[in-house]
Amino acid sequence: MKRSLKRLSILSLCVTLMLFIPFAGAAAAPTLTQSIGIGLFGASGLNTYLQAGTGTVPWTLLAAIDLVETGTAANPDAARLEAIKSKLSGSSARERISGYSDNPIFISMVENRMYSLSRIDLIMLDYSRVFPLASSAAYYYTDDYGAARDFGGERTHEGIDIICDKGTPVRSVCNGTVTKKGWLTLGGWRIGVEDENGVYYYYAHLSQYGAFEVGDTVRAGDILGYSGSTGYGPEGTDTVMIPHLHFGMYENDVAFNPYVFLRQWEVTVQPPAIVYNSRDEQLRKADTEGLRECGTPDRGVEA
Numbered sequence: 001m002k003r004s005l006k007r008l009s010i011l012s013l014c015v016t017l018m019l020f021i022p023f024a025g026a027a028a029a030p031t032l033t034q035s036i037g038i039g040l041f042g043a044s045g046l047n048t049y050l051q052a053g054t055g056t057v058p059w060t061l062l063a064a065i066d067l068v069e070t071g072t073a074a075n076p077d078a079a080r081l082e083a084i085k086s087k088l089s090g091s092s093a094r095e096r097i098s099g100y101s102d103n104p105i106f107i108s109m110v111e112n113r114m115y116s117l118s119r120i121d122l123i124m125l126d127y128s129r130v131f132p133l134a135s136s137a138a139y140y141y142t143d144d145y146g147a148a149r150d151f152g153g154e155r156t157h158e159g160i161d162i163i164c165d166k167g168t169p170v171r172s173v174c175n176g177t178v179t180k181k182g183w184l185t186l187g188g189w190r191i192g193v194e195d196e197n198g199v200y201y202y203y204a205h206l207s208q209y210g211a212f213e214v215g216d217t218v219r220a221g222d223i224l225g226y227s228g229s230t231g232y233g234p235e236g237t238d239t240v241m242i243p244h245l246h247f248g249m250y251e252n253d254v255a256f257n258p259y260v261f262l263r264q265w266e267v268t269v270q271p272p273a274i275v276y277n278s279r280d281e282q283l284r285k286a287d288t289e290g291l292r293e294c295g296t297p298d299r300g301v302e303a
Helices: 001-022 045-052 060-071 080-088 093-100 104-125 260-264 280-288
Strands: 138-140 160-164 169-171 176-184 188-194 198-207 223-227 244-251 254-256
Touching: 001 045, 045 080, 045 260, 060 093, 060 104, 093 104, 104 138, 160 169, 160 260, 176 198, 188 223
Parallel strands: none
Antiparallel strands: 138 160, 160 244, 169 223, 176 188, 188 198, 198 223, 198 244, 244 254
């Protein structure tokens, strides 16, 4: 009897492994219980998934399947996502996943991933969030996340520079708590807010602060300070760069690209009264004054 039970246990283990092996080829593949971090998508992965998603096949489903099968979400292949999408049919997520694969472990893993990814949707599609500058402000920005920077050593740009006039009010994009405030060599006068999800929002190069101190609770739209050109030197350094807001987002002290989030929050309010047609328009004044545009800080110097 004991031998029969032992054989049955071994057989069950073998069947389980056979089911799991096709989707665990990469040693670095995340486990079922590992949470999905926004930083997992690298500089542009999230945007690729968002563009591939549709009303019937949400990006979360495509990303979940891709992640389970490949073990990474940093560099998704657009053609591969289209191929996955062509195989998904049904009126519910479970039907689509089951039609794609009848492997129960695969189905469970994909559903778990989708649940984790829904947290990102909450951050991006939460209409209580606002763009960091008011709709009446004049500003310009592009996706310059990851651009090379050399002040303080070779590094990459861990945020988005929103070019605007000095003194433009800077708003908290979300409800949260002020966790950082003060001078940084790279960031100048900066302030940081952490939301209920543990995501950290970083506002740098300010000319002035608002009324909030570390520990204070803020709501989306509250004025945290005013844009400027401080930083890249000892406390008080100003005018080394043109006025702008450096906006960064971090999860577990790891930066991720906030561009897709900014674009989403921008359309939840009326468009700005003035938007520069090109960066050259905003740089013109700086060029005549001999100023240069500089990079912005990573969060590592805050520790």
